[in-house]
Amino acid sequence: MTMPSALTGSGMPAWPEGGLTRVPFWVFQRDDVYAREQERVFQGAAWHYLCLEADLPEAGSFRTTFVGDAPAVVVRDNDGAICAFENRCAHRGALLCLDDDGKAKQGFTCVYHGWSYDLKGNLNGVAFLKGMKGKGGMPDTFKMSDHNPRKLRIASLHGLVYGTFSDATPPLADWLGQPIVDGIARVLEGRKHVVLARYVQALPNNWKLYVENVKDSYHASILHLFFTTFELNRLNYKGGLVVEGGGGHHISYNQLDRAQLDAAYSQQNLRSDSDYKLKDPSMLQGFNEFPDGITLQILTTFPTFVLQQIQNAIAVRQVVPRSAEKTDLHWTILGFEDDTPEQRMVRIKQANLVGAAGFISMEDGCVGGFVQRGVAGAPDMNAVLEMGGALAQSSESRVSEAGLRGFWQQYRTLMGL
Amino acid sequence: MNMDMFHKVTRAQAEYARAIDNDRLEQWPDFFADPCLYRVTTANNHAKGYEAGIIFANSKGMLTDRITALREANIYERHTYRHIIGAPCLLSQGEEGLRSETAFLVVRIMRDGASEVFATGRYLDLWRAYGDEVKLTERIVVCDSSRVDTLMALPL
Numbered sequence: 001m002t003m004p005s006a007l008t009g010s011g012m013p014a015w016p017e018g019g020l021t022r023v024p025f026w027v028f029q030r031d032d033v034y035a036r037e038q039e040r041v042f043q044g045a046a047w048h049y050l051c052l053e054a055d056l057p058e059a060g061s062f063r064t065t066f067v068g069d070a071p072a073v074v075v076r077d078n079d080g081a082i083c084a085f086e087n088r089c090a091h092r093g094a095l096l097c098l099d100d101d102g103k104a105k106q107g108f109t110c111v112y113h114g115w116s117y118d119l120k121g122n123l124n125g126v127a128f129l130k131g132m133k134g135k136g137g138m139p140d141t142f143k144m145s146d147h148n149p150r151k152l153r154i155a156s157l158h159g160l161v162y163g164t165f166s167d168a169t170p171p172l173a174d175w176l177g178q179p180i181v182d183g184i185a186r187v188l189e190g191r192k193h194v195v196l197a198r199y200v201q202a203l204p205n206n207w208k209l210y211v212e213n214v215k216d217s218y219h220a221s222i223l224h225l226f227f228t229t230f231e232l233n234r235l236n237y238k239g240g241l242v243v244e245g246g247g248g249h250h251i252s253y254n255q256l257d258r259a260q261l262d263a264a265y266s267q268q269n270l271r272s273d274s275d276y277k278l279k280d281p282s283m284l285q286g287f288n289e290f291p292d293g294i295t296l297q298i299l300t301t302f303p304t305f306v307l308q309q310i311q312n313a314i315a316v317r318q319v320v321p322r323s324a325e326k327t328d329l330h331w332t333i334l335g336f337e338d339d340t341p342e343q344r345m346v347r348i349k350q351a352n353l354v355g356a357a358g359f360i361s362m363e364d365g366c367v368g369g370f371v372q373r374g375v376a377g378a379p380d381m382n383a384v385l386e387m388g389g390a391l392a393q394s395s396e397s398r399v400s401e402a403g404l405r406g407f408w409q410q411y412r413t414l415m416g417l
Numbered sequence: 418m419n420m421d422m423f424h425k426v427t428r429a430q431a432e433y434a435r436a437i438d439n440d441r442l443e444q445w446p447d448f449f450a451d452p453c454l455y456r457v458t459t460a461n462n463h464a465k466g467y468e469a470g471i472i473f474a475n476s477k478g479m480l481t482d483r484i485t486a487l488r489e490a491n492i493y494e495r496h497t498y499r500h501i502i503g504a505p506c507l508l509s510q511g512e513e514g515l516r517s518e519t520a521f522l523v524v525r526i527m528r529d530g531a532s533e534v535f536a537t538g539r540y541l542d543l544w545r546a547y548g549d550e551v552k553l554t555e556r557i558v559v560c561d562s563s564r565v566d567t568l569m570a571l572p573l
Contacts, residue, residue: 195465195467196467196468196469197458197462197467197468197469197470197471198461198467198563199462199471199563199564199565200563200564200565201564201565201567201568202564202566202567203567204567223492225489225491225492226486226490226491228490229486229489229490276485276489276490278478278482279476279481279485280474280476280478280479280481280482282476282479283479283482328564333469335468335469344468347469348468348469348470348473349473349475349479351469351470351473352472352474352479352483355471356471356565356567356569357457357471357472357565357568357569357570359483359486359490362491362493362568362569362570363492363568365567365568366493366494366567366568
């Protein structure tokens with residue numbers, strides 16, 4: 001990699017002039033940036049989505065997840081409380097839990113030397129603590145309570161479990177801001193969540209390129225031609241872009257008014273003079289689930305969580321960085337326990353719109369790679385984010401890069417860049 | 418169950434792979450009856466009984482729509498597949514048709530020449546005889562891995 005000339009005291013280049021409208025390409029390339037992100041973003045003062053409450057139905061239920069690079073275990077303890085701690089034995093650092101999910105009766109035991117932990121992540125057993133036959137064993141000074149994997153603070157919101165390593169992170173709802181809490185509530189509140197599918201999409205790019213893509217309401221009608229080609233969106237949508245918190249949370253939405261909504265569902269929104277017609281339009285014959293008329297809501301919480309409502313297709317996405325140039329996108333497709341069989345079938349069919357093979361999102365899997373490859377020789381050049389101005393604020397227009405500028409605002413604050 | 422059905426299924430699967438790998442995607446829906454079920458899922462999802470797929474279709478029309486979208490709407494870097502399909506294991510024959518399970522391996526060849534194992538897994542199929550041919554009334558594509566590299570555009 002070409003090293004930029006002007007380095008700051010940290011060894012990183014200086015951020016270019018231009019406020020929030022310029023993003024240097026080195027931020028997607030450098031290993032030192034990636035390392036600092038682990039420390040300041042993922043283990044810093046931010047909340048991170050860990051799993052669903054529905055993943056932890058009873059005492060001992062656990063799910064393994066990631067906070068940035070760091071592997072973590074989320075578990076429901078015998079009191080019914082949700083706990084989370086590093087998936088790392090305090091002895092030699094081996095993974096404690098080797099499954100994606102399951103049920104732990106008493107706790108977790110490291111396979112390497114048999115150190116064991118209770119459901120809250122407290123060390124409660126060391127093999128051969130006193131040695132054998134009076135020989136060997138740990139010194140008298142060894143205290144089990146000094147040796148625990150780091151624990152996360154936990155907060156739940158409408159079935160989403162968040163965790164943070166930092167004591168400095170404000171309470172979750174304050175940190176998100178009311179509009180984001182409301183945006184999560186309108187999709188998830190008071191409903192029993194059912195997992196309909198789960199898979200990982202491996203992305204050939206830096207994690208921030210995917211996060212930018214999700215926040216980028218400018219590209220939607222340009223890159224994704226499915227709806228345009230089949231002329232499926234002929235109604236005049238209202239909509240907007242909400243930028244919240246430190247800038248790093250956002251909501252982008254489309255909304256029909258009441259009359260349009262009724263008409264849309266009765267005509268199934270499918271009148272088309274296009275050359276291309278869907279042979280089987282049943283995929284888009286949704287049901288009226290949200291009385292506010294919002295047919296599309298993409299919501300992100302900084303740094304790496306996405307809640308998606310596209311018609312009746314509900315999913316959460318967790319962006320997991322793997323290296324400066326590799327990212328895993330964890331998809332969880334959701335339904336609700338009180339879905340009728342017909343409603344469930346709608347969700348299953350509409351799941352075709354999203355994910356690795358999604359009609360309207362398969363492009364998102366590769367476009368980050370196009371940027372990663374495109375900027376390979378240009379660490380000192382910058383992305384230009386001037387669409388919709390220079391600020392990171394909410395707007396009625398979605399032809400705006402305010403969501404991206406907001407992300408960079410919060411990111412740079414945490415990173416000290 | 419007899420050698421006749423074994424041959425018919427084997428032949429249909431060879432032609433199925435050839436249609437996809439030789440970019441004759443428009444022929445792909447014709448390997449299915451109508452209605453039908455085509456679902457791409459993962460071994461984990463299958464074991465847990467999760468209902469949705471990475472791809473889901475329950476009519477021949479939905480299969481045709483997927484090909485039309487790939488041709489006319491979706492944007493992705495040019496690539497091809499090479500399917501290597503094992504011999505079908507015939508499981509049962511009843512009123513619903515013939516059930517079989519067949520291992521597959523798909524190599525994806527990208528524009529720049531990179532050739533990588535894209536997917537391995539098994540087809541869980543239900544076949545119905547139509548004269549000398551058999552067609553799929555059900556094909557559940559159970560991928561061994563839960564990871565999809567970048568995107569899944571072409572069908573498996």
